[in-house]
Amino acid sequence: MFTDLSAKISNLSQQEREEFIKAVYKLILNREPTERELQNYKYSLYTKWQVIKKLLESEEHKKLLENGSKFEKTKENLQSLEDKVRELETVIETLKKEHQALSEILQEKNRHIQQLREHLNTVYLTLTKSLEKRAHKEPYHTVAGTRVAEEIQVDASNPNTKTPNSSESKPTVSNPRAKSKNIITALLNKIKHG
Numbered sequence: 001m002f003t004d005l006s007a008k009i010s011n012l013s014q015q016e017r018e019e020f021i022k023a024v025y026k027l028i029l030n031r032e033p034t035e036r037e038l039q040n041y042k043y044s045l046y047t048k049w050q051v052i053k054k055l056l057e058s059e060e061h062k063k064l065l066e067n068g069s070k071f072e073k074t075k076e077n078l079q080s081l082e083d084k085v086r087e088l089e090t091v092i093e094t095l096k097k098e099h100q101a102l103s104e105i106l107q108e109k110n111r112h113i114q115q116l117r118e119h120l121n122t123v124y125l126t127l128t129k130s131l132e133k134r135a136h137k138e139p140y141h142t143v144a145g146t147r148v149a150e151e152i153q154v155d156a157s158n159p160n161t162k163t164p165n166s167s168e169s170k171p172t173v174s175n176p177r178a179k180s181k182n183i184i185t186a187l188l189n190k191i192k193h194g
Contacts, residue, residue, distance in 0.1 A: 005049035009041060017042045021051065028055040128181065135179070 009017055021041045033041070041051055055061060073097040 005052070006047050007049050008045060009051065010043070010045055014042075020048065024052055024055060028052070029060055105182075 009020070012020065018038065021038055044051075046054070046137055057059060096141070
């Protein structure tokens, strides 16, 4: 079919002409010729080579070449973008896992804080109730299980030591703060005078 390119189209049979023209269109323009194009070349006086040259120099073929080069660049750009997308997907997946881990750590921390708050509230309430009971039931506070009033002994040789019956050493105030102040004062006197 592509032998003897100098041969004129008109010298071929009808079937050979059609086969040649269709083959050249498919090869150069990647399509079938329209009916008009087929008839135009079928009855022309062009040689085989002239038909090929005419199609190669056509605007349609030039655009195909231009689009082909653009397609390669576009294909390369697309490949590069796809690689970046895959990298970003990996980064996103990693960040999701890190976020999940941090959320679990934060929840655990919040649970510990809540437990500590509950424990502190329990201790505070227990101590408050205990102090309230002692303030109402005992005229003297106890320190390390021993009444302070019982620990304070009169030192006859020291005139500064007050007796438990003294109005200054016996806490008669019902206010717990005043009682605490009296207890501290009594303890300091005991430490000071041995």
